[in-house]
Amino acid sequence: MEILLVIIIGLLYAAGIYMILRRSLVKLIIGLILLGNGANMLIFLLGRVVKGHPPIIGPTEKILADMYADPLPQALILTAIVISFGLQAFAIILVKMAYKVVKTDDLDEMNATDEDL
Amino acid sequence: MSNPYIVLPIIFQLFLAILLMFCWTQKNLQKLVSTVGSLIAVAIAVIMFAQVWKSGTLVTQAGNWGAPFGITFVADTFSVLMVLLTTLSGLAVSVFSVGAVRNARVKFGYFPILHFLIMGLCGAFLAGDIFNLYVWFEIIIISSFVLITIGGEKAQLEGSIKYVTMNLLASVVFLTAIAVLYGLTGSLNMADLSLKVAEIENRGLVNVTAILFLVGFGIKSAVFPLYFWLPASYHTPPPAISAIFGGLLTKVGIYALLRVFTLIFIPDAFMITLISIMAALTILSGGIGAMIQNNIRKIFSYLIICHIGFMLAGLGMYTELAILGTVFYLVHDIIVKTNLFMVSGLIFKIKGTYSLRLLGGFYKDYPKLSLLMAIPLFSLVGIPPLSGFWAKFYLIRGGLEVDNLVLVGFIILGSFLTLFIIARFWSEAFWKTGEELPKKLKVKYYHELKPLKQKAMVVSILFLAFISLGIGLGAEYVIQVASRVAEELMNPQSYIEAVLGKL
């Protein structure tokens, strides 16, 4: 299970960075989304994957005696997902606006910020 | 010491933002609420600063969950100092916005978002939990995204695409670093991390994590190889927004670097060399970049980078004296950079251009305003007794203490570059004989504005100029504060004890 996750995370990061390095705006956004997902999976992996041991204290017990899955990474991932949901929605609208105004989706042609006055 | 009210600066800004959202359509009411609210926020920050100064580090556990498990908020001297500076420049920008921000932008929710941004900044300074710090960073960047795009002009949108991309990338790197750190230690509380990271045997892994943090915060604070987004975007939004960005956003990165590298990762010889090299190159590239620019806001953007190098240099020397210099520089830089971007806004409102080639004759036409603008400009250079002098003095002394003469050389070089740039700026914009510029239809000029708006712009510049003068002339008191901050940073024992209780 871990080795599979490691491969997936590696692929997500690699694909994300490759997409960011492309010149198209849409691919840039896709790259950022992939990178974000990779980071979320990394938190999941590094929080230790434990199968079939939910962190729930039974009605007869006082403490968790057995090993148990760490619930914190899921809370962290949920937070990160919600944040990236907002950021990505914003980024998509921004790209659309930029395309409308600049009339190109090629990052190499976006030079208005370097123009001399 | 526990004090449940230390989150008040954050909650108050949130409250202000909500209040402003309710009066979404009343522009004048929004301006009033924002100004009065910012004044109250300054008062809250002052009271908190006095409390922390008197009784030491204050802590609260959100939700009353005990220390390493819940979310901790910590107000030590450094945090409250930063909160105080944030609210001060927030007040200045809020007043400046009354005059400088167009009504169309106010209609799109400029003021609520501004207060969300300040809330995020206060939160980042008070957070005692590394993941919480990440969340505050996200709040800061998402509000800054909205602020930088409001208005939607061509250059603005292009600049914001670069800004958005690099900041999202920085967040991903930061998140990755947190994931690795959590995997290594199983904790997120910064005080707890400080103890746990020190125990890890595999120092190579710790260094890799530290470098991930360095890259993440490095992008945000615009250090040498990672700064390219800053000069591409900071000159595009309206000046009031540039002011708060230039004054505070990069400084949050420096704050986080200082916090992380004094509390969690105590840098070894390799990290110190790395940080020193980055600092030296940041000073050099920022200074040289500023020399060839003609847009005054781009000049200031490159100067931000140059002076971020000074602060990083203090961290690279890593002695109490050098950290004192960094903190002093931070205090001086936040006030001065905010003020400089507001100055550039005022120049634009009067002359209708940002270009150094076209500007000129400002001193002849507006002698009083020019003298006012001279205060932040020459504070930046560090002409004694103005505020920049003392900060550089302590940085250089710190460098001599550890015999890091190369870094001292770069700091002196950076100061000369700044002097050259500001001298050129002064002679081009203020002393050169100016020609009559053609009227632009889109720009609403200064003399066409209502007197209240004119006063708002001048008063906010005056306010920050007075603070810089105060920092320079009352340097003794600032040094007291900065030396206490440096002492607390270099001896994190009191921070850890305040959070986790006596060990």
Added chain:
Amino acid sequence: MKTIIFQTASNYLLPLLLLFSVFILLRGHYLPGGGFVGGLIASIAFVIHSFANGLEKTRSIIKFHPGFLMPVGLVFAIGAGAAPWFVGQPFMTGLWFEDPIPVIGMVGSALFFDTGVFLVVIGVSLTIIFTISETL
């Protein structure tokens, strides 16, 4: 998508989904659910309605701009967060009424916070989706 089946179904789905979202909101304290999921379900209800009947019809049902829900929800959340201050507890501490209320169950400051989240999520997601679909 102006098919008669979808339109008729969406008219019945809207109240059902809204009711379900409130159920999910109230269920959330001990069982899976909560304000965020509930808010998403409620906004999906409106989104389905707008797909079937057009944006204008949905807007006329809601009557006010969905963005207005954001500050209202934030007021709930900030109120629930700051309430413990008045009894000298740290920010966000959970306070509970002693006796359960019929149907709803135990009521505490967490429920108000979750209601705030519920409203903010509806406000934010409807604003985003309406804005995107308007400019398409």
